[in-house]
Structures are given as C-alpha cells and as structure tokens.
Amino acid sequence: MSARRSFVFGFPCDLRLPDREFSGCSIIDSISGTRQFYGTRSASIPVPLSCQSIRKALSAISPCGGRAAHWRGTTAPTPGEPVPLDPSDQAAADPFATARPFTILAVCTGNICRSPAVERLLVAALDPDSGVRVTSAGVRAVVGAPMPAPMAALVRAAGADPDGFAARQLTEPMLRDADLVLALTKWHRAQIVSLYPGAVRRTFTVRELARLVSSVDPASLPDAGAGARLAALLPLAAAQRGVRRVAAGDDDVVDPYGRSDETYQRSFDELAPAVAEIVRVVRG
Known part of the structure; x- marks a missing residue:
C-alpha cells in the first residue's frame, strides 16, 4: 500500500x-x-x-x-448542487419515484379455494386505476388448477370474476416483491415468514388485518389512491398486534377443499367480510 x-x-x-x-x-x-x-x-x-x-x-x-x-458529456455539478443519480439507481433511492403499484399477495395451501377468492374479491372491489395489484399463490399449490366450482360460484355471486384463474406455487421472489401478504391461517403466515423472514411485518392473516384496521379512522389516512392508503395503513395495523387477545382459530379461514358445499359456504363467509372490512377502510 x-x-x-x-x-x-x-x-x-x-x-x-x-x-x-x-x-x-x-x-x-x-x-x-x-x-x-x-x-x-x-x-x-x-x-x-x-x-x-x-x-x-x-x-x-x-x-x-x-x-x-x-x-x-455532462457538466460537473457546482459546489452544493446535488449530484444526479444513475436512472438504474433512482428506484432504489426513492421507491415512490416510479409508478410501481402496491402489491397484495394472498396465500393459502393449494391456491385454488381461499386465496383465489380473496384475490378476486379485492380485484372486484378496487378500481382498476387504484394503484393496487392483487395476486395469490399457495404454499403447496396445485399448479395450474382453476377454482373449484363451489368456490367459483360463491365468488361470482358476490360480483367478482373467478374465470381464468390458475394456481401458482409461492416463491421467495413473490414475497420479496409483495407490499402486503394476506395469509388465510396462522399456519400459512408461519410458512410465509419461514420462506422469507423479511416479510414478517407485512404479513397478516386476512381476518387478523380486518380486525386490526377496524378501529382505524379512514379519515386519518392520506387523501390519495388506495395504494398510498394501504401503505399508510400497514404500520397502524402492525402497531395493534398483541394489544388484545383473540381466541385460537379466530384469525383462520377453514379449508373447504374436497368437502361439502356447506363448508365452502362457511369458508367464504369467514373470508368475505374480512375482505370487505379492509376495503372499507382503504376506500374511506
């Protein structure tokens, strides 16, 4: 040296x-x-x-x-003038500098019943230009499979579109890219965090998130698009974790796969109100 x-x-x-x-x-x-x-x-x-x-x-x-x-060919900045960033570095320096949508990822086991229902209900409830992208995946996905007829019928009756769905396997890059991960049970939440620990603070069961945001005044969120409101909502929800106890299973949605139509109805009745509560707060 x-x-x-x-x-x-x-x-x-x-x-x-x-x-x-x-x-x-x-x-x-x-x-x-x-x-x-x-x-x-x-x-x-x-x-x-x-x-x-x-x-x-x-x-x-x-x-x-x-x-x-x-x-x-560029001119050197004068003293005190900020140095411009390479365009490839700009998104990393300021994540809001691009038009990247706020991404919600719903996760269940096979990605054919519960998480697709959450996905399609959210898509139907949020405006196409809301700045929110909704997808789903499964920890043990039946890759490529459509929604079973009983769940598809319930989703359609609620005003959402079940057509064209195909199950996907959950991957670490999906979790890394998601701004909010909605698990259908606490077991799914544990699997998600095990696969990608970095998602822990933005992963909730769908019923848990609905319960946590129910006390949030929509007027306290930014007067902006759904993506910006969701981004502001998550820290408020995370701060409410552990404030009050819930009974075991209260945050879970029953798995209806291969079971009776009544079980499909029960599963839908557990997840749909939770989705509606989240949408209510986000839409204001």
Missing part, C-alpha cells in the same frame, strides 16, 4: 492505492501514460492527480464495468 500527498481541484488529499486491486486494468495506463503498474506487490507506485488525469480515468473505468460512460 502506498500514499502520496496530491491535490484535487485545489484541495489536498492522500491517494492510497491497493497493491493488487484492479490487476490488469487499463486505468493506471490512462492516468500515468506509462506502463501498467499493477500485478505485483512491489509495483505499487503513487499516481499524481490532475483534472486531465481524472477525466482520462473516468473514460477508462467503463470498459472495466463502471458507469462512467453514462456521464460522458
């Missing part, structure tokens, strides 16, 4: 160069105009800096994988 006092734009600085980093790169040739200095530990040589050498260095970085090419 070597160091040398130099000056950049009139200000003193110490330039420290690692011995082996960027071995084989042409940056040093561009700065020094001489042979390549890297490749052996004994070859570390300090490099003087100047405005011209900096410009040459920036031109040389891009073949080595840098982003200097993006800024060629």
Whole structure:
C-alpha cells in the first residue's frame, strides 16, 4: 500500500492505492501514460492527480464495468448542487419515484379455494386505476388448477370474476416483491415468514388485518389512491398486534377443499367480510 500527498481541484488529499486491486486494468495506463503498474506487490507506485488525469480515468473505468460512460458529456455539478443519480439507481433511492403499484399477495395451501377468492374479491372491489395489484399463490399449490366450482360460484355471486384463474406455487421472489401478504391461517403466515423472514411485518392473516384496521379512522389516512392508503395503513395495523387477545382459530379461514358445499359456504363467509372490512377502510 502506498500514499502520496496530491491535490484535487485545489484541495489536498492522500491517494492510497491497493497493491493488487484492479490487476490488469487499463486505468493506471490512462492516468500515468506509462506502463501498467499493477500485478505485483512491489509495483505499487503513487499516481499524481490532475483534472486531465481524472477525466482520462473516468473514460477508462467503463470498459472495466463502471458507469462512467453514462456521464460522458455532462457538466460537473457546482459546489452544493446535488449530484444526479444513475436512472438504474433512482428506484432504489426513492421507491415512490416510479409508478410501481402496491402489491397484495394472498396465500393459502393449494391456491385454488381461499386465496383465489380473496384475490378476486379485492380485484372486484378496487378500481382498476387504484394503484393496487392483487395476486395469490399457495404454499403447496396445485399448479395450474382453476377454482373449484363451489368456490367459483360463491365468488361470482358476490360480483367478482373467478374465470381464468390458475394456481401458482409461492416463491421467495413473490414475497420479496409483495407490499402486503394476506395469509388465510396462522399456519400459512408461519410458512410465509419461514420462506422469507423479511416479510414478517407485512404479513397478516386476512381476518387478523380486518380486525386490526377496524378501529382505524379512514379519515386519518392520506387523501390519495388506495395504494398510498394501504401503505399508510400497514404500520397502524402492525402497531395493534398483541394489544388484545383473540381466541385460537379466530384469525383462520377453514379449508373447504374436497368437502361439502356447506363448508365452502362457511369458508367464504369467514373470508368475505374480512375482505370487505379492509376495503372499507382503504376506500374511506
């Protein structure tokens, strides 16, 4: 490692160069105009800096994988002026800078009965331009399967469209991309968090979330689209967790798959009011 006092734009600085980093790169040739200095530990040589050498260095970085090419031809910002971001970094710096919708992911076991019903009821209740995207998946999905006829009939009778549905297997990227995950039972919630622990604070059972938001005054949420209101609602709901006890099973929706029409009706009667309560608060 070597160091040398130099000056950049009139200000003193110490330039420290690692011995082996960027071995084989042409940056040093561009700065020094001489042979390549890297490749052996004994070859570390300090490099003087100047405005011209900096410009040459920036031109040389891009073949080595840098982003200097993006800024060629631009004017350097004046002191105190914010430096513009590369467009590929802008979304990471400000997640609200893009038109990305607020994504809700409903999750049950097979993704053929309960979570599809939640998905289609939410889609029907929220305006197409609400800024909300709703999908569903299963922890043990019957991949590609449609909604069973009894559940499809109940969804249709409620004014939603069950047609064209196909079950999907839950994956970690789905959970990573979701802003809100609605599980149908506490067991599903545990499976979700096990698969992707980062989703813990934004994962609720659908009945749990309905119970938690029931005390929220819709007027306290932003006067904006459903996506912005949901984003504001989640921290309020999370803060209510554990405030009051609920009986075991109260937050679960019964699985009707392969059972009687009465069980399908019971399952729908457990999930539909919860969806309606969430929509009521979001729509104001």
